[in-house]
Amino acid sequence: MPGAHYHALWTWDTYFTGMALPDDYFDHEVGSLRNLLAHTSEGGRPPSRIDPDGAADYQHAAQPIHAAWSLSILDRSGDTELLRELWPTLVRLRAWWDESTMSRRGLHTWVRGSGTGIDNDPAIYGRSGDTVALVDVNCFHVRELTAMAVLSTRLGIGEPGPWQERADALRAAINTYMWDDQRGTYFHLDLAPHTWQTFQQLTWELPLLTQTWANLFPLWTGVADQRRADRLVTEHVLDPYRFRSRFGLRSTPADQRFYNNVAMANPSNWQGPVWALPTALTAYGLARFGYRSEALSLAKDLRDTFTRDLAATGAVHEYYDADTGTPLAHPHFVSWNLLITRLADDLVASHDPTALC
Template identity: 30%
Template sequence: MTDHPVERALGAETFARLRARLRETNALIRERGIREYEGRRLVTGYSSREFYDWDLYFENLYLAAFGVAEFCRSNLEAFLARQLVNGFTARTLLKIRPYQQFKPFLAQIALLYCRQTEDWSWPDGALWERLVRYLDYWFWYCDFDKNGLAVWDSADHSGMDNQIRRAGAYGEQRVEGVDLNCYLLRELEAMAILAERRGDAPAAENYRAHARGLRETAGRVFWDDGAGFFFDRDERSGERIRVKSAAGFIPLWTGAASPEQAERLVKEHLANPAEFWLAWPVASWAADEPDYGQELHDWGCNWRGTTWIPVNYMLMHGLIRYGFRELAETLARRSLELVLKNPATREYYNAETGAGLGLDPFWGWSNLGCLMLPELLLGLDPTDQERPFPAGWAAGLFELPFTEEKP
């Protein structure tokens, strides 16, 4: 291994441990994560063999660091192949949840593929039309009061399974999610880039105009100046749902927060050890919420206090965006320590003790905890949709091609 700034910053021992974990993870993905489904090679981070929506985006961010782009395309095509005529695209492939549309990440996944391969001819034809209809579905069928903000079906739909008090029970379809509409903002921006590359300037401008409007609406409707926090909104009552969830920090990642809002959000809440900045940050649910807990098993996985690496990943890049580099580096280092202190990478973690929880081993989105600090040190942000994509950067840094089979 050559002397490299990242290796020096981590130290030789940590760098070696990190490389070993990456090698183990890549072997698990090759051997257990790649599956045949309806004639396609797909990837999943789950031993259950289910395929999920936003997981696919984060899984492919990890794979892109090793120069692997094929699953952006094959998984996306598999989901869109099952789209209904109104644009509804289920967020799972095996066990369909009615009314739970694929979370707003499909356009970002498509763009991730194009940025890696520089093949801007895809998606084309009918597949492009399906992508357009999928995004239209969110605004036509998931915005009942037509204020421009879409609603989650439920906490289960949001992916933050048991955050029912802030995102609703199964089938309620009433909560305009801060996170949801921030993801939609990024989808609109991704569609604008894809449309422009297709030579459709009017469509690109329409998507950009829609994104500008959504950014303004979200910043105004969700922000509570008294609390200094972004809260979800109950579409039926019109009231903000005053529950502090990590979803309230997603505007940092998408750039939907003003500098003043970001300052308060970070200093009063994110970096607050009484709320989110616990021993192993970032807690998914504020510690001063009455139903906070690290060992809850009431609905799906626990998102009411535990730490989830994809949230940390988004927040690290959001903190850098708003000038909180020192805090971002602390978060990146703690995330790496959290992953490596456990014998195997896990699905999520106890924010108080650092103990791994959920699937064991897990080869899905938690792998990003291994890449956060190197990305920060190298000045990389693979989620920045306007920047050139550094495909395969980790394979080069760690001298670890994804196809490697020898230790």
């Protein structure tokens, strides 16, 4: 991706940037996906990025977004021949995720020694990701399985039913095991192997009570039902002492013990600062569940943050202090922050470019 000090083809950065770009750049979006899929390992592991020299990096796993991305390309191009070409790789990717990350309760864990893109989420930063079921990652998997079902139908390949059944089962598992009705939010789960027990059977899983915007993914992805969405929105998203900042959406609620607005890189800081991606996806999620005016207000605050930055520095930064609006890192950042160019219009038109058609 261009801009700031990033020059590699990062998976989710590229996908969400593609959602923001006009059709003039559609060939670049298609080429980016084909490039990433072409570098999928023989075993089915997706690279997290491809460097300018063409080398693929497998140290981190990519987010599971390739099927949803492929469906978006089919929607925009109608190119069934291309999607038939990509289909075997998409199936291989799904097999890798299932073999490598499927755990108890029908939930997916993450990958050992790998970040998810939310670099310093305390649920996995400094911990073994292959024992943690993350809300955001499992919501991504629901989208992927749903997209596979739609692609199967539209391409006339295989049976769509099993893909959709798996998506529905995973959605139910997220709402059953990750939802905390007392606190009105979703939590990641510790799925470390059980080490011992006597006569009582283990019928529970331990939630990780840390929260970042990852816990809000059921809004954007539609995994939540209306009742759960209402509680997420009213008790968490719109609370100025939690997620809602005057400058956009905090990446971590202000009442978390680890909340901070420190400028850093490797890891980038998702423990408080306002980023464009959490703000935009949460705005789309708000609109999905009937909170359009609140979504528009959130979009306006982010736009104003960018506008002030451009006026003062001539650039847009990667992320901002959630309490002061001060730009913190990487001026001239060009990536998913381009979503701000269409966000308000999308919300007015009840359109989400990332939605699965």
